[in-house]
Amino acid sequence: MYIIDRRLNPGGKSLANRQRFLRRAKAQIQRAVRQTAGDRDITDLERGGEVSIPADGVREPSFRRSGEGGVNDHILPGNKRFVEGDAIDRPPGGGGGGSSASNSGEGEDDFRFALSREEFLDLFLEDLELPDLAKRRLATVEVQGIRRAGYSVTGSPVNLALLRSMRNALSRRIAMRRPKSAEIARLKEEIALLEQEGESERLLELRQELEKLNLRARRFPYIDPVDLRYRRFEPVSRPVAQAVMFCLMDVSGSMTEHMKDLAKRFYMLLYIFLTRRYKHVEIVFIRHTHEAKEVDEDTFFHSPETGGTVVSSALREMQRIMTERYPPENWNIYAAQASDGDNSPNDGATSAALLRNVILPACQYYAYLEVGSDHDRMQAGFINHKTALWQTYETLQDDGLNIAMRKVNHRREIYPVFRELFRRRDAEATAP
Amino acid sequence: MSLIDKDTLLFHGADWDFGAIQRVTDAIEHIAVGELGLDVYPNQIEVITAEQMLDAYASIGMPLFYKHWSFGKRFAMHEAGYRQGLMGLAYEIVINSNPCISYIMEENTATMQTLVIAHAAFGHNHFFKNNYLFKEWTDADGILDYLEFAKGYITRCEERYGQNAVERVLDAAHALMSHGVHRYPRKKRPDLRSEERRERERQIHQEQTFNDLWRTVPSKGGAQKSALSDERRRALLELPQENILYFLEKSAPRLQPWQREILRIVRQIAQYFYPQRQTKVMNEGCATYCHYRIMTKLHETGQISDGAFLEFLQSHTNVIRQPEYDDPHYGGINPYALGFGMMQDIERICTQPTAEDREWFPDIAGCDDPMRVLRDVWANYRDESFISQFLSPQLMRQWRLFHLVDDPDRPELIIEAIHDERGYRRLRRSLSRQYDVGWNDPDIQVVDVDLAGDRRLILHHHVLNRTLLHKDDAQRVLQMIANLWGYDVVLKEVEAVTGAIFQEHVAHPHETLF
Numbered sequence: 001m002y003i004i005d006r007r008l009n010p011g012g013k014s015l016a017n018r019q020r021f022l023r024r025a026k027a028q029i030q031r032a033v034r035q036t037a038g039d040r041d042i043t044d045l046e047r048g049g050e051v052s053i054p055a056d057g058v059r060e061p062s063f064r065r066s067g068e069g070g071v072n073d074h075i076l077p078g079n080k081r082f083v084e085g086d087a088i089d090r091p092p093g094g095g096g097g098g099s100s101a102s103n104s105g106e107g108e109d110d111f112r113f114a115l116s117r118e119e120f121l122d123l124f125l126e127d128l129e130l131p132d133l134a135k136r137r138l139a140t141v142e143v144q145g146i147r148r149a150g151y152s153v154t155g156s157p158v159n160l161a162l163l164r165s166m167r168n169a170l171s172r173r174i175a176m177r178r179p180k181s182a183e184i185a186r187l188k189e190e191i192a193l194l195e196q197e198g199e200s201e202r203l204l205e206l207r208q209e210l211e212k213l214n215l216r217a218r219r220f221p222y223i224d225p226v227d228l229r230y231r232r233f234e235p236v237s238r239p240v241a242q243a244v245m246f247c248l249m250d251v252s253g254s255m256t257e258h259m260k261d262l263a264k265r266f267y268m269l270l271y272i273f274l275t276r277r278y279k280h281v282e283i284v285f286i287r288h289t290h291e292a293k294e295v296d297e298d299t300f301f302h303s304p305e306t307g308g309t310v311v312s313s314a315l316r317e318m319q320r321i322m323t324e325r326y327p328p329e330n331w332n333i334y335a336a337q338a339s340d341g342d343n344s345p346n347d348g349a350t351s352a353a354l355l356r357n358v359i360l361p362a363c364q365y366y367a368y369l370e371v372g373s374d375h376d377r378m379q380a381g382f383i384n385h386k387t388a389l390w391q392t393y394e395t396l397q398d399d400g401l402n403i404a405m406r407k408v409n410h411r412r413e414i415y416p417v418f419r420e421l422f423r424r425r426d427a428e429a430t431a432p
Numbered sequence: 433m434s435l436i437d438k439d440t441l442l443f444h445g446a447d448w449d450f451g452a453i454q455r456v457t458d459a460i461e462h463i464a465v466g467e468l469g470l471d472v473y474p475n476q477i478e479v480i481t482a483e484q485m486l487d488a489y490a491s492i493g494m495p496l497f498y499k500h501w502s503f504g505k506r507f508a509m510h511e512a513g514y515r516q517g518l519m520g521l522a523y524e525i526v527i528n529s530n531p532c533i534s535y536i537m538e539e540n541t542a543t544m545q546t547l548v549i550a551h552a553a554f555g556h557n558h559f560f561k562n563n564y565l566f567k568e569w570t571d572a573d574g575i576l577d578y579l580e581f582a583k584g585y586i587t588r589c590e591e592r593y594g595q596n597a598v599e600r601v602l603d604a605a606h607a608l609m610s611h612g613v614h615r616y617p618r619k620k621r622p623d624l625r626s627e628e629r630r631e632r633e634r635q636i637h638q639e640q641t642f643n644d645l646w647r648t649v650p651s652k653g654g655a656q657k658s659a660l661s662d663e664r665r666r667a668l669l670e671l672p673q674e675n676i677l678y679f680l681e682k683s684a685p686r687l688q689p690w691q692r693e694i695l696r697i698v699r700q701i702a703q704y705f706y707p708q709r710q711t712k713v714m715n716e717g718c719a720t721y722c723h724y725r726i727m728t729k730l731h732e733t734g735q736i737s738d739g740a741f742l743e744f745l746q747s748h749t750n751v752i753r754q755p756e757y758d759d760p761h762y763g764g765i766n767p768y769a770l771g772f773g774m775m776q777d778i779e780r781i782c783t784q785p786t787a788e789d790r791e792w793f794p795d796i797a798g799c800d801d802p803m804r805v806l807r808d809v810w811a812n813y814r815d816e817s818f819i820s821q822f823l824s825p826q827l828m829r830q831w832r833l834f835h836l837v838d839d840p841d842r843p844e845l846i847i848e849a850i851h852d853e854r855g856y857r858r859l860r861r862s863l864s865r866q867y868d869v870g871w872n873d874p875d876i877q878v879v880d881v882d883l884a885g886d887r888r889l890i891l892h893h894h895v896l897n898r899t900l901l902h903k904d905d906a907q908r909v910l911q912m913i914a915n916l917w918g919y920d921v922v923l924k925e926v927e928a929v930t931g932a933i934f935q936e937h938v939a940h941p942h943e944t945l946f
Binding site: 001002003004005006007009011012013014016017018019020021022023024025050058059060061062063064065066067070071072073074075076077078079080082083084085086087088089090111112113114 | 450453454457461474475476477478479480481483484486487490491499500501502503504505507508509511512515531535538595599603606607608609610611754755756757758759765831832833834835836837838839840843844845846847848849850851852854855859862863865866873874876893896897898899900901902903904905906908909912
């Protein structure tokens with residue numbers, strides 16, 4: 001009899017099968033994920049969770065009898081009042097008591113199961129991509145790193161390659177016919193034996209032999225400096241895989257809670273998305289009225305502030321932080337600005353110049369999100385009302401600069417707008 | 433309770449360690465082999481986590497299996513149920529192999545581990561080793577090696593022909609799994625180990641004898657084949673054939689050798705599981721009866737404490753609970769309850785028979801050696817024959833069984849029989865029939881095909897009680913058969929007696945599939 005502890009065996013034996021299942025039902029699961037994402041709070045998105053797909057797509061058919069039609073026999077326990085020959089009215093809903101027709105236990109219902117956070121986000125963000133990412137990374141942004149590169153004959157003792165050195169020593173000893181220690185020991189033994197019998201010709205011979213061997217062993221040491229090898233490392237440049245995300249928001253009195261909420265949702269999505277693409281993502285929150293300040297997340301979203309609106313102050317702050325902490329050659333820089341579109345009239349030109357000359361060239365991506373109140377939608381239809389900031393940015397866009405702009409009024413528009421901004425441009429070309 | 437008594441205990445409290453498991457197993461073995469006279473395969477007890485248990489669920493309890501999306505689906509389903517707390521996990525899984533592998537969960541208390549070892553490692557184990565169906569149809573020595581081979585073979589196929597192609601064959605084979613077993617012994621089949629060897633030899637032989645020149649040899653003009661009689665033609669193809677997978681493997685004209693081998697693998701596995709479906713009541717009954725006897729004995733001899741025994745009784749009564757038909761929890765007859773009830777009843781008949789028992793069971797009533805009778809029962813019966821032989825009037829009364837007939841042509845449901853003198857035999861016959869797989873599975877057979885002609889494959893479903901096949905599913909499965917077969921397939925639903933045709937399904941192969 002054996003008792004075996006299998007608890008330490010690697011788990012996840014079903015992982016491969018699970019992936020096959022997800023692949024098979026991919027279209028349906030994706031639809032379900034989108035649907036769930038629409039209903040859910042964006043802060044929940046990261047958690048993964050349960051989705052349900054129509055059972056039809058993953059059905060495993062077999063020849064089985066249908067539940068309806070035909071004569072059915074039931075043997076049931078717990079008779080209380082029936083005697084043979086009794087006729088009972090059919091219970092509503094047909095069938096009869098305790099139908100045992102469906103043996104698989106999964107009828108036409110939906111198939112519910114849980115997706116892990118990873119799987120959920122993968123499906124959720126699947127056909128999105130970061131614009132210009134590849135180009136920038138391969139073209140310029142590189143950091144220095146080191147990697148293994150064979151062996152060298154010099155180096156520091158910590159890098160000594162023990163195995164390789166010993167192997168060299170062994171082959172050298174064989175090549176030079178260095179006497180083995182066993183050989184010397186045997187000779188000594190023999191000499192000791194002969195010494196007991198007294199001096200003889202043979203003993204003299206053996207002593208000379210031993211002398212020769214010892215000399216040879218001293219001449220060719222067990223390990224020699226020429227045997228030593230060291231692990232060699234060489235510097236390489238690696239594309240940087242870190243990103244910083246600047247969140248810029250107008251917090252002047254005209255921004256309502258609703259607008260801030262919209263902005264927050266957009267930032268959350270962007271953050272999730274960036275963390276999927278970069279190992280290391282930092283966030284900088286900059287809020288501004290007529291002056292800008294870097295703040296922490298809580299203050300950014302919650303603490304009220306009053307004052308005028310000068311957008312260039314925030315841009316200037318961003319420029320300062322960028323030069324101080326996030327040099328563009330080492331960082332992928334993303335910026336998202338949320339505002340209700342107000343700006344003081346004489347600031348437009350300054351902001352535009354800042355963006356054009358400093359910010360946009362350094363940024364991988366710059367998104368401007370104009371948040372409106374819920375009832376704004378009504379007007380949008382007939383009056384093409386453009387805010388001051390929108391007009392400013394439009395001129396930049398007209399000049400072919402890389403700035404994305406969208407207007408959002410309602411919570412449910414956030415996700416579509418986000419998808420639109422990051423849709424894979426060459427989706428048609430690469431689709432199989 | 434004196435202090436000395438405590439020393440005989442196998443374990444204290446709820447925690448267990450490997451020493452305790454060893455002691456428990458030894459003590460149980462002493463009772464099981466010495467007192468109950470069980471004959472078991474050597475045991476291999478493996479402790480696993482809940483997560484590993486979920487993994488095992490997904491692959492039908494087997495320690496290794498080939499990869500297929502349906503196992504992933506099952507895993508996702510169990511996992512969702514488990515995480516929400518809708519579903520508890522089984523305390524154990526036991527595999528019919530030699531040595532007999534039992535998985536026990538690390539979360540179980542010491543008492544539960546004792547129960548589980550008694551139940552699985554001795555009860556089920558004895559049944560696997562001795563029941564005639566398992567002896568006839570399964571190969572406990574070879575199953576793990578065969579699964580290893582199957583897994584490797586299918587992985588190699590996937591590497592060579594692509595995942596999708598393999599998946600399509602497997603999908604089709606799985607759909608036909610319930611119709612891929614031989615129900616009657618044929619000539620001596622090779623065991624699973626030599627199966628694997630033979631497959632390798634076939635391949636080598638083919639490679640050695642391959643000569644591209646043969647392709648260029650002009651064939652003799654046809655027309656010299658004598659027209660075979662229909663009778664002879666069917667006989668050559670072994671028709672009618674109810675093992676559809678077997679028929680496709682041997683006769684489908686357009687399958688590649690590797691596709692045939694995959695069908696064969698699925699068929700072998702279906703055959704391996706076939707006895708389990710026929711012996712659910714007996715198998716669980718045997719294990720439950722054994723664990724009950726063993727646990728009681730352990731308690732009597734002071735090897736487990738009163739507290740542990742009460743804990744055992746609580747889970748034991750949960751397991752053998754049988755809700756009545758009007759109970760909202762009613763979900764069919766509980767095989768544990770029926771099996772355990774009948775086996776206890778046999779014990780009663782052997783030791784304290786009533787006049788009624790002497791009349792109904794003259795052979796065993798009062799023989800006073802219940803274990804001999806039970807061992808004989810476990811070895812030589814399956815659910816259907818077991819119930820039709822050993823369900824006693826007393827148990828029918830105790831369960832208050834009745835037989836309800838639901839005939840769609842009649843406006844009302846009819847009580848056909850109840851637990852009285854007139855009804856015992858009829859009740860027993862109808863209950864045993866419900867456990868007859870030959871009666872439960874739709875009877876579908878390949879009846880004819882003209883290989884020299886249009887190669888249209890004809891299947892018949894012999895309709896029982898006017899219950900037709902589930903239409904949607906039947907069409908899907910038929911489509912899969914057509915894809916494997918490569919030509920049109922017809923399925924006729926035929927009244928068994930009159931030969932009247934109720935319905936006809938037709939499927940054409942998708943040319944692109946293979």
